[in-house]
Amino acid sequence: MTIKLGVPSKGRLMEKTFDWFGARGITLSRTGNDREYSGAVGGIAGVDLVLLSAGEIPRELAAGRIHLGVTGTDLIREKLVQWDQKVEPLAELGFGQADLIVAVPASWVDVNTLDDLDAAAAAFRARHGFRMRIATKYHRLMRDYLRIGGVADYQLVDSQGATEGTVKNLTAEAVADITSTGETLRANHLKVLEEDPVLRSQATLFRSRTAPMDAADRDTLRDLTEILRV
């Protein structure tokens, strides 16, 4: 058998991942033509490269179909119930940093904290007859965060992309999304609440706790983690 390493299949995340492994003596490369999702691993035998969408890597790790995978902490925490029983973080890779934050219109000068958001939500519901809408794709993380923060009278509405535009389009009053620089938020006249981020995320190498391994696989995994110094 082999150890399967799942890596994001395109873009900056893939390139940075390749660089991170390359700097530690493990060369990852794509093979075939540009559109074909297959790859090769140099510097160690017995490891297969699996190119996947970053969003699918948590599920594949949890199901034990890959042994190692690179993805964001945000996706692991959002998509996996009891994530720490299914995967173990081995190393933070130092890129793909982004915070999950709550943002409201910059013109809401009276709303700066979670406390304010809660009070505004109560008044909003009384005035408009429905619970204040927060657009996000991080439903589980946000529900937990807002429950622990004691916020009431809100609802989460699903937004899988262009979340920052939902307020202007009148489909939400506030947003909860991943941001690295906050530039898109500012461009859309939104401001981040003055609270610690819901979650600080970055690209992280995870090990599956459920993937089956034989003796040879275990040796390979030990060698690989030694080479990577993780």
Next chain:
Amino acid sequence: MGLTLATERAEAVRLRQRFIDAGAQNVECAILQSAETLLDVYGEDIRARTYVTQDPSRGEVMLRPDFTVPVVQMHMESGAAPSRYTYCGEVFRRQEDHPERASEYFQVGYELFDENDAAQADAEVFALFADTLKSYDLRAVTGDIGILTAAVRALRVSQPRREALMRHIWRPRRFRALLDRYSGRAAVPPSRSALLAAPDPMAHAGPRIGLRSDAEIAERIAALRAEAAEGPLCLSQVQLIDTLLAVRETCSFALEHLHDIAVDLPGMRPAVERFERRCEALAARGVDVSRLEFETSYGRSSMEYYDGFVFGFVPARRPDLPPIATGGRYDALTGRLGAGRSARAVGGVIRPGLLLQLETTA
């Protein structure tokens, strides 16, 4: 484990017969419930605990997480008081953080709608549950959300502060944060001070987006200014709430203790008197109130629609199991679901699946 749904159902039917014998009418409820109604009652949190699915014409629906809401709706549409209802059937709970817990299990309930004597109705329900469960080694705990709400109503604070506290009675953390802020124990965030000091807070607000209007923002700023002008909530008032929330003893001692607290907070006296009448009604039905436990904060974070008497029966020697039975009074819920009408109601549920895991002491 090893319990089949058939065994659980048989036990549920046996318990329901007990409630029918006590005078309750059997009712059936749909499994698919309107998500909107449940979300309005429980808030967005309920999504984490329920199965939501899509109906082509009704939109979002939920597999029933309990029977209380549909039973109240049914009673408010057609029932006449006094009415006693019983039901048994599966409820469905998503277990995100505890996959080892049951996600589908039976509940058997007894709900009493009675406009007359609340103390008698509370005692009837509790005594019926105590008697039904008497052959098991269970510890009964009681509480009364109405005592805390009465205390908040009696506090010397402005109406907006009182309303904010009332809104968060069921969220202990936020309730505490509000008390800390009102009493000055928590510092005012710099952004709030800057806002209050600004002569024209909207001067640099930038482009307006979204549904929330300038008028709404101005209204909240006015409310914040009024609040800042109100000055801190007296620490002695906060201490009264702290003392109240710490009451945890047998009903008899709790009653004495609450009478003492009511000396400083006379507005809560009627609620304490209601508690006293309930104790008398319980004693008249054979409940030993000198040994029955009472906690002011019992059920505050887990039993959101209860607004008066609350109770639970927990296994004395199985701390790994959740409560076997829970219940309480939910007058306010009837008003929210009653489209202009309201009623007085108290009830509870037993989980037969858990009961089967316990040995009887008899």
